[in-house]
Amino acid sequence: MKHTLTTLAVLALVACNDNQTPVPEHGAYQAGAVEPLPCVPNLDGRIDARELRPAIGITATFLVSPSGRERMVDLVGATNADGQRVWQYATDFADDGALAVAASSLEGKWYAANIPAGADAFVAPIDAGKRTEGVYVHREDGIYLHGIASRSPDGPDKTLLPYTVPVQIYRFPLEPGATWTSVGEVKNGTFRGLPYAGRDTYEVKVDGAGRLELPDFTLTQALRVRTKVTVAPSAGQTTTQRQTSFLFECLGEVARATSRLDEPEENFTNATELRRLGLSPSP
């Protein structure tokens, strides 16, 4: 029994409240001012809570490798003449698909009552097919995953996996050297229509910073975040999966490589999925 590694497609622009340009009580109509930039990177080598906030409804476009096709990846990178580590992910693969990802509110979701994460919770798709969604909460000390559910309650793939205690996906501030382990337990869950219970262990570390070359742009100060998830169902085989993400201030996750199941190597070279933030709109 497997389920995909938890992903976090956090669209990390500040979630502004609805723009309510105040209409003055007296006087003539005042044209609204230009919307302020919600977050500006300060390139201080760490990502603070305010630099990784979800933005409800803001769409980000990712170039994603085709389902079933692996990509060769270099997670180690190379050192350039300036002594900076560089990861090369700039190859523009013709068969990559453009995936539009947006965070949404938990309100109105069929599983909202089953994963009661509070009014500040947001939902983001976990897989590229958007069949599975994660429920997250952003706090000053980190981002927490409260549970996973299928997008639709109908059909044979219905999934509902609420964690009894939220899992800390990211811990602030994110900076090289940070490491933590978070465990999430599921009791009385449903996985693809079948009853499920189990324990998921997330081992996370931030172990690198450097320059990340993507097809559409270059990021001068990305953080490499390695996550290893061990999925231990109460009945069935325990599996592991690794995910190496690259995060950038204000933009959130800008690239991600997902390993095969039970990948032993931290610096795996075959990614079952490679996704990279792009500028091209999705079709």
Add this chain to the structure above:
Amino acid sequence: MTRVWCNATKRLAGLLCAATVLAAPQQARATGFHELGQDFISREKTEVDLSGYLRMRGEALRNLDLDRGLGPSGAPLYPVPVSDPKAQTLTHADMRLRTDVKLYAPGSLVAVKARFDLLDNVALGSRPDGVPAAVASQRADADLLRVRRAYGELLLPFGLVAAGRMGTHWGLGMVANGGDCLDCDSGDASDRVAFITPLVGHIWALAYDFSATGAQVPRRGQNRTVGLDPSTDVRTATFAWLRWKDDLTRARRTAAGKATVEYGSYVTHRWQDRDAPATYLATAQPVDPFVNGGAGVMPRGFKATGFDGWLRLTLPWARIEAEAAFLTATIEQASLVPGVLLRDPVKSRQLGAALESDFGEADGIFTGGLDAGYASGDPAPGFGVVQRPGAAAPRAGDLDGPQAIPRRDNRIDNFRFHSDYRIDRILFREIVGTVTDAMYAKPHARLRITRAESARLSATAAVIGSTAVQASSTPSGKAPLGVELDPSLVFETHAFLAALDYAVLFPLSGLDNAVANVGAKPAQLVRLRLNYLF
């Protein structure tokens, strides 16, 4: 009112000896290179000269949204009444008091000049002091006074040096426009040091502009600041030369049956090596771009070069004037987000041209002519008049929006006429914003109805036909834009001008709503202008 200026310094060959007769109402002058230093005469004491105008305008705008529904971004082509989007008429009235002050030092070498705008385009009734229904007065807010220009002129044996914030105008005003016309709303002003000299019958000018200076910090113990990073400054250098005759000279030659040929050209170059976007973009929290080793300072690599040519031919029975400009620019790094570097530079190549002609005696009963213009286009959706950093990419059917959409579109090729160079009253002035990505032809005529000793009543009319250069820029994807009729009745004396303007726009297929299959409907405008001149 008649004034005669003549430079008494004979050592300057061919200088600037101009006797300017003003039979028409006096207007604040533009500040082209040829106008600097025109008014130096010998003075025994400090003299002050005041001139300017008070302008009042009122207008009614009917159906400027053309009744064609909303664009794909959810906005109409023009604002509609908030309480009733189906209502057809908007009204507006505003005013401006413009004053030009000139201070002349004793002798004939130094002048200091300034321009002040008070209540600049303030909408009448927009600052009620108290509850609107019970208002007895309008507020006198501090922002109602604006200093537009302040500069000095020094006349030397070999030329003129001007320094300060001065108006910028060239040729027809298609590119650089000082905003000096009575109905103008903006106007260019540059922080500049310029040197002008006459040689071989031409005027030669060199100018260096402080176009933009980066973040400033206060100096310890002083009422001054210092710039933190000179590499983020924007600077402009201009070289110009022209052959120019003043109004009196042209009038004298015309009276003698002679043709007057005037011409000129300039090349201008602007550059910026690095940039700190946080210093000019609004941010939700305060951002210091200079912390963390200047992390907020980004490479920019901006270079722009402009070439402009101007020609004016004045005949006893005609005036023909034309200007053409070619602008090219490269932004090596167009990203506004520190730490995010785009792969491809943004480039621009723009071409614009305008022609004006009047046939008939300048002070005759009837004159007519044909004007025309061209502004290059960009195939991106929308006309690209307002290109605000961070704005969303326009969609097909939108009226406006940024023209560069990295990564798939790294070009901005639409030439924009200066907004104060107006060719009509509705389509380009109100709906689009200015002439861009378009061609137009404008036959026009003026009939002097009556003339008294110091007053004149005239009727004018113009027909403007326009089409887009890039059909993909229009809301419907089709090129034809519209036909507009602009008649006016003008009454003027030496110190007063009143004009009643009317306009009706018959929109063509380019302004239709192709998605909703709704055709654009005609729009109308009536405007009354009152100008008190002094």
